[in-house]
Amino acid sequence: MIAVAVVDAETPGNVGTIARSMKNFGLSELLLVDPPELDPDGEAYGFAGQARDDILPEARTVPFEHIVENYHTVACTAVPNEDASSHVRYPAVTPRDLADSLADVEGDVCVVFGRERVGLHNDELARCDEICSIPASADYPVLNLGQAATIVCYELRDLTVERDQHPESLHTTAAAVAVEGLHDEFGTFLEAIGHAEEKRPKTRRMFRRVLGRARPTGREVRTMRGLFRRAREGIDRREE
Structure with a gap:
């Protein structure tokens, strides 16, 4: 007390x-x-x-x-x-x-x-x-x-x-499954922009380290995932 x-x-x-x-x-x-x-x-x-x-x-x-x-x-x-x-x-x-x-x-x-x-x-x-x-x-x-x-x-x-009284969007780190979904989306984004295939593993490891230090919230992960997805979709449309 x-x-x-x-x-x-x-x-x-x-x-x-x-x-x-x-x-x-x-x-x-x-x-x-x-x-x-x-x-x-x-x-x-x-x-x-x-x-x-x-x-x-x-x-x-x-x-x-x-x-x-x-x-x-x-x-x-x-x-x-x-x-x-x-x-x-x-x-x-x-x-x-x-x-x-x-x-x-x-x-x-x-x-x-x-x-x-x-x-x-x-x-x-x-x-x-x-x-x-x-x-x-x-x-x-x-x-x-x-x-x-x-x-x-x-x-x-x-x-x-009590921790459960904090707003989720401000204080709670995103669930592991959501973070992994963001990593998958980032990998697909690298392919879409034509990032050199031999450099992709290193780039993805770097992104994982940055994200690990940042400990993003669920809302932040959803926002970043949506940005990568829309960017990839925009690239796909221009190539059609």
Whole structure:
């Protein structure tokens, strides 16, 4: 289980935004350390979307000690692009790599976000197990607390969202039989364009390697197969 903790948030709206991002990406346990007042008629609930029905009202207020004593903690720094001189904990993992680093952690995990302006204090960072920092443009690297939480929650989706909830066209690699059908169509296409017969095996192996690295979806395979077929049919008609 992965929880999210927000330490000493200044604005209720950011708490609501974080709760909404959690709902988007399959997280449900929200812990608050020294939170602002969360009025059911105020901006926290207004910003929370559907998370106002469960995540926000069920959020628990706890001391920071509770988090470090009961969870494997990942501290998310407020300012991206930090280096070894920036604080007491380095190196930092990026959000993209965070899911991989947590995949084998035993027990519950808590991703900890700090204050809007100064982030987590050095003594708080020192008590966490890992640090996560978001790469950003050097021209303006400071992210809003809600933005930072949304990025991190998104990158954790492989650990928190069931794979069968992802749209097939975006996330599911095509079935082997469909891929083999594309390879057959490509072979027929090579014949149609008059590709040298002695070069066809090597060309087909190259195409297989490229396709293997790409891991196309079912929709992509169907589209490419259709393109090769229409091109071949067009060549056949011109030759008639």
